Amino acid sequence: MSKSVVSESLPKAIVPVDPKGSKKLKQFKKSIPLFILLFPSLILLICFAYIPMYGIVLAFKDYSPALGIWGSPWVGFKHFIQYFNSYQFGITLKNTLNISLYSILVGFPLPIALAILCNQMRLMLFRKFFQVTIYLPHFISTMVMCGMILIFLSPSNGLVANFLKLFDIHMPNILSNPSMFSSVYVWSDVWQHVGWDSIIYLAALSTIDPTYYEAATMDGASRLQKIIHIELPLLLPTTMILLILRAGGILSVGFEKVLLLQNPLNLAGSEIISTYVYKVGLQSFQYSLSTAIGLFNTVVNLAVLLLVNWISKKLTNISLF
Amino acid sequence: MIFKKKSRKSRLHKKGWKDWLFDIAIYGIAILMIVLILYPLWFIIIASFSNPSDVAKGNVWFWPKDWSLDGYVELFKQEVIWRGYLNTILYTVVGTLIALAVNIPAGYALSRKDLFGRKWLAVFYIIPMFVSGGLVPTYLVVKYFGLLDTFWVMVVPFSVSCYNIIVARTFFNTSIPADLWEAAQMDGCGTLRYFFTIVLPLSKAILAVIGLWTAVGIWNSWFNALIYITDEKLQPLQLILRRILITNESLLGAATGDLAAELRRLSDMMKYAAIVVSTAPIMCLYPFLQKYFNQGVMIGAIKE
Amino acid sequence: MVTIFVLLTGLLIGCNKNTSEKESKDDGSYRIATVRWSDWGDEFLKGFVEKTEKEAGIKVKWDIYLNSEWGDKKSVLLAGGDLPDAFWGSLALNDGDIAQNQDMFIPLEDLIDKNMPNLKAAFEKEPLLRALVTSPDGHIYSLPKKLPLRPKTGNQLFINKKWLDNLGLSMPDTYEDFYNVLKAFKEKDANGNGDPNDEIPYGGGLANNVFSFILPFGMTKGSDRAGYMALKDGEPVFLPTLDAYREGIEWMHKAYVEGLIDPEIFTQDQSMSDAKRKNEDVALVGVAVGWTPDALFGPHADEYVPLPPLKGPDGNRYVISDAETYGRNEFVITKKCKDPDKLLQWVDKFYTEDASIQTFYGSFGVGVEKLDNGTYKVLEPPKGESADTFAWVHSFRDFGPKYIEDGFNDKVDLPKDSGDGLKLELDKQINQYAQEPYPYVSFTKDELQRLNTLSVDIYSYVESMQSKWVVEGGATKEWKSYISQLKKMGLDEFMDIQKKAFDRYQNTLKELQ
DSSP states (O other), X not given: OHHHHHHHHSOTTTSOOOHHHHHHHHHHHHHHHHHHHHHHHHHHHIIIIIGGGGGGGGGGBOOOTTTHHHXXXXXXXXXXXXXXXXXXXXXXXXXXXXXHHHHHHHHTHHHHHHHHHHHTOOOHHHHHHHHHHHHGGGGSOHHHHHHHHXXXXXXXXXXXXHHHHTTTOOOOOGGGOGGGHHHHHHHHHHHHHHHHHTHHHHHHHHTSOHHHHHHHHXXXXXXXXXXXXXXXXXXXXXXXXXXXXXXXXXXXOOHHHHHHHOOTTTHHHHOOHHHHHHHHHHHSOOHHHHHXXXXXXXXXXXXXXXXXXXXXXXXXXXXXX | OHHXXXXXXXHHHOOOHHHHHHHHHHHHHHHHHHHHHHHHHHHHHHHTTSOHHHHHXXXXXXXXXXXXXXXXXXXXXXXXHHHHHHHHHXXXXXXXXXXXXXXXXXXXXXXXXXXXXXHHHHHHHHGGGTOOXXXXXXXXXXXXXXXXXXXXXXXXXXXXXXXXXXXHHHHHHHHSXXXXXHHHHHTTXXXXXXXXXXXXXXXXXXXXXXXXXXXXXXXXXXXXXXHXXXXXXXXXXXXHHHHHHHHHHHHHHHOOTHHHHHHHHHXXXXXXXXXXXXHXXXXXXXXHHHHHHHSOOXXXXXXX | OHHHXXXXXXXXXHHHHOOOOOOOOOSSOEEEEEEESSOOOSGGGSTHHHHHHHHHTOOEXXXXXXXXXXXXXXXXXXXXXXXOSEEESTTTOOHHHHHHTGGGBOOXXXXXXXXXXXXXXXXXXXHHHHHHHBOTTSOBOSEEEEOSSOOSSOOEEEEEHHHHHHTTOOOOOBHHHHHHHHHHHHHXXXXXXXXXXXXXXXXXXXXXXXXXXXXXXXXXXOOTTTTTEEEETTEEEEGGGSXXXXXXXXXXXXXXXXXXXXXXXXXXXXXHHHHHHTOSSSOOEEEEXXXXXXXXXXXXXXXXXXXXXXXXXXXXXXXXXXXXXXXXXXXXXXXXXXXXXXXXXXXXXXXXXXXXXXXXXXXXXXXXXXXXXXXXXXXXXXXXXXXXXXXXXXXXXXXXXXXXXXXXXXXXXXXXXXXXXXXXXXXXXXXXXXXXXXXXXXXXXXXXXXXXXXXHHHHHHHHHHHHHHHHHOOHHHHHHHHHHHHXXXXXXXXXXXXXXXXXXXXXXXXXXX
């Protein structure tokens, strides 16, 4: 405080103080301990994430390992054009977006609801048992998960079919229907991951100051009102950040699971970008093409991310950066 | 005073019919969910003990059919599994510690509003989540640093998780009150000391979450091991299991005759046994961490 | 915590300096990479193979990879610059890999001339052998193989004889008979367990289910290599665009509607399909396609017999010929190799009859025995082991350079009730109907790239329409739009490339004869 008094009393011409500059310098100096905290991750990212990014240039070249990355010929947008022109482009893009959006609409709110539900349980023993049960399916490997889906949904002797038989309802072959594919994918994903995904929200809920609840009780709030007015608002930052990040993964639908659930009958609804790239690359070394498609995915993902981030900033004042 | 306390207490303990309804709804939904989730899980366990023919035909409902431990026996016959277990445990423990040491401080630093260049640093940490140079360039970089075929390649280069850092940052922003830092500053506490002595003890919830996420991720990983490790002695459990299962599958492709039948049977049983074997240990981790998600951790801080 | 930071940074700096790479020892040994289906150990490299190395005076270091992981490892291996001296076996590199990376591999034709008398002799005897390894640019980049003990046909349909007897039916002769038999299987209690509804007349098998069913319509699908390309009147055709294909699909749809085909045939996975065929208490499936009955039907295998080729609408009988006898890409040399001459002199040793049979079953005394009169006897595997697996463990089996002359198969004595022997017996019954297989054409790098992209689109469309038409019908109604859609996807360009490659191959063959 004494410093500012001094600088004001001196004529500015004699002491060429640059207020902005010194402020910045001060902030920089003050941040040094923070930089120390950032240091390990910075170094690792530079080495193993940023340096390899030079590989993006392969999307614009005809890569041949014999010639190496720098020796391979430059082809500009050839791979992108090839991809956009392919018959599958529209379908794969549509299917990918379809599955992704469906997945966000359904799969995003449910873990939050689950965490809130769980938090409401007073019987600790039951609550602990519940928590442990719910998160178990997350550990099942994709291979087994898909095998299970095929068995359970089999129209001739699957679990669901036999259940419906009791009511004399003949079960349609869901797995052969292209328009049902996204539902099969999304709901089985929910079943498998809702418990696991709710953990972060549970953790956030656990840090809410209990005095909020006490004050609300004194005001005569019901449990539902407490949820709406305390928990939801306090979960909002976590929710929005996770939503933004999720939006940034919009074109990255899980590859292995879709591949295992695909069959010739549902292909119109199940061929997504990553399975298509896999098939094209399967026969020969289409490294450049897959890099190009990956780059396209990245660009779209980033665009969606920025969009959702902007919306979030406008609506809730929470943003990624 | 006593009067007030009593009425507060009685208000807290009084359960109106609305509350009862609420509870019924909650526990009702919970029980439904437990059944929906438990049944298929139970299915996996009994499938690992049953005749796969029955499993695939949908004959297995509540109890194993043609009870047999063959799936487990076949799996454990492979000595490599034990080595894999050891490796995976090492990778998970060391990897999680390193990841926490790398990611949590970064998350805190980014959460501080007075961080110089905060916006740009945030961008710097977000970009790698979307942009990647691809497998081959990354491989070449790892090779350059001499990390191929070493223990460290599994726990150091990929320990940074931008996603986790952002989540941690959000946590620090919302759960640690700003006045705490100001109070500490007035006491002459520097950033580093503040972080280690005050913030960390209050962050048990986020440490538990990110620790759990990281541990499970490392435990389940196999792809990095596939690409960067050729030495058999360093291979993790999941890679070995995957090899065994897929080996069986492809053996079937090439085999004919009775062995094909036998192999199919074993392969399916092993698939299910493999889940139980590989996930049981890590699943047990969660119950130990549960307490961090259920307590009010903040109470202590304010009083201090 | 602070100590961890220090450790971390120290580690990174330390690792930086630690760029010690495995220097390839310059001791004249060769590094050869080979890919196998499974982890069967390294027995297959001992015995005969070791002996030949000693005779040729070279040392070989083998890198063994698993096929399931090879896809991912391939790219980093080739790009990372850690090239071996050579690759052994066509499982390692396919046409695309070699064409795309041609600069990595050296042309071999002059080296063959200089160092490989056995292979040269084989080329003389069978010009097709040379044609199949000749690239469009005239060079030879890989070595061929000709497998012993291969049938001319391949997968075939098997029918449950017990069911036929139970219902008093005779073996169907024409495709119409076949349809009626399937109908009887469906409506009556064919397996005799009292339930007339649990039979699946035509179930999913171990090869292409659709083409196997519509085979009588002239749908001679070949090996996976040929895809849906086939020869009709000596010209290359794409089977799913023929009228006969449409008629076959309509016929199959009729069968599907009447419940003669497993409703889940397109949606089930391999486990489920196996489970039905290998059902424990009673056989559930009437007809299915596969290699041999025991692999297909498990416990009830002895109820099944081969279904003799049916007479189709055009009066002919057809069989599936997807067994490959010839192949290429069995050995390629990379530019890293320092002394290819010596290496090839060693490889030449594998182009003899002795070598071929030993690298197919196992070394002398292990998998096979040579008798004094010049014939061979395949040995029984130890008790409890399957002949096939035993062969895989002790030899390269399908992969690697091999050559045998016509008539060799008669010199081999092998058990006829299982494995290769059984297949040859089955084959004898039907191979008179086998047609000329689609030739081993080769493509240029650009052609391959185009073909690839077009194929993914075209095959996806063909297969989804195919399954739709079988289940819902509409083949005739939608045929016109189907063909025009295929054209939009580039069918003409696809066929163009195929024709070019075919003509090129025929010309090369002509020149060599």
